[in-house]
Amino acid sequence: MRILIIGSSGMLGSDLVEHWTDDEVIPATSGDVDIRDMGLVRQFITQARPDWVVLAAAYTDVDGSEWNPEQAFAVNGEGTRNVARVAQEFDRKLLYVSTDYVFDGTSPRPYEPDDPVHPLNVYGASKVAGENAIREESEHWLIARTSWLFGTSRASFPEKILRAATCQPQIKVVADQMGSPTFTRDLATAIRDLVRSDARGTLHVTNSGACSWFEFAKEVLLKAGRKTPVLPITTAEADRLAKRPAYSVLSPASLNVRGIRLRNWQEAVGAYVAELRQKGKLDR
Numbered sequence: 001m002r003i004l005i006i007g008s009s010g011m012l013g014s015d016l017v018e019h020w021t022d023d024e025v026i027p028a029t030s031g032d033v034d035i036r037d038m039g040l041v042r043q044f045i046t047q048a049r050p051d052w053v054v055l056a057a058a059y060t061d062v063d064g065s066e067w068n069p070e071q072a073f074a075v076n077g078e079g080t081r082n083v084a085r086v087a088q089e090f091d092r093k094l095l096y097v098s099t100d101y102v103f104d105g106t107s108p109r110p111y112e113p114d115d116p117v118h119p120l121n122v123y124g125a126s127k128v129a130g131e132n133a134i135r136e137e138s139e140h141w142l143i144a145r146t147s148w149l150f151g152t153s154r155a156s157f158p159e160k161i162l163r164a165a166t167c168q169p170q171i172k173v174v175a176d177q178m179g180s181p182t183f184t185r186d187l188a189t190a191i192r193d194l195v196r197s198d199a200r201g202t203l204h205v206t207n208s209g210a211c212s213w214f215e216f217a218k219e220v221l222l223k224a225g226r227k228t229p230v231l232p233i234t235t236a237e238a239d240r241l242a243k244r245p246a247y248s249v250l251s252p253a254s255l256n257v258r259g260i261r262l263r264n265w266q267e268a269v270g271a272y273v274a275e276l277r278q279k280g281k282l283d284r
């Protein structure tokens, strides 16, 4: 198959390109195609002639989206609609990566794909707009919602914690938000397997298990052999611009019934630390 990966220079996109073996992968960076421009999207898809379009490009700055909602909706809403429309014009299959932030965090149990969405912030609302565009424009679509991504190609939460550990006597981390950290390498492999099995519909794809950001930070330092103390703080104390759901754990049931099961997040953190070392981004 020919697989067009839009957003190939992003954290997930880089791992999709690196780990998608046995198919012909066509990477597209924002320099190759700005998804806000439907003409460019059409030109690129005409030339690439993919069987599947994997849309991993997005405006992902959660706090920045509060300042700049136009940008968030232009990329995540209208940009996604452009890709969906053109993919449909050429009768191509489409996978869209979405987020746990479509939910408001009030559920007493892990979210299932059919649970009602109710985003608390602009970024989440713009991704809901993207999901709606996919469902409205495309006939053969797959929406893969994921959460709390970390990977070695771009600085994500664990790398920021490791950096803080080198220059701060202690690190304060939010302990009252729960989610499922997900290693982009594991997500990339799952996406590849879902595409190969011709999956459709809305699915939740995360590493297994759940934790708070505080527990996530402690695990990163443990796996990296760092002893810097981590102190729990509340969301209110962190004083971030965008509201975040207190609980955005995504149920793995929709993935598991397709025979795909991602390892637990603690193991994934171990693999991430090993990959950082292999890339020379972390001292022994």
Ligand SMILES: NC(=O)c1ccc[n+]([C@@H]2O[C@H](COP(=O)([O-])OP(=O)(O)OC[C@H]3O[C@@H](n4cnc5c(N)ncnc54)[C@H](OP(=O)(O)O)[C@@H]3O)[C@@H](O)[C@H]2O)c1
Pocket: 006, 007, 008, 009, 010, 011, 012, 013, 029, 030, 031, 033, 034, 035, 036, 055, 056, 057, 058, 059, 060, 075, 079, 097, 098, 099, 100, 127, 146, 147, 148, 149, 150, 154
């Ligand atoms: N990060 C998370 O914790 C998280 C959690 C849940 C879901 N997600 C979703 O997972 C997907 C991948 O996230 P990520 O963290 O890998 O993102 P990322 O590292 O921020 O990368 C986003 C990519 O999108 C590209 N892009 C931005 N605007 C574009 C435009 N107008 N046209 C074309 N490309 C554009 C960027 O290109 P440039 O670098 O050139 O700007 C970059 O390659 C996104 O759909 C995101 O919403 C992420």
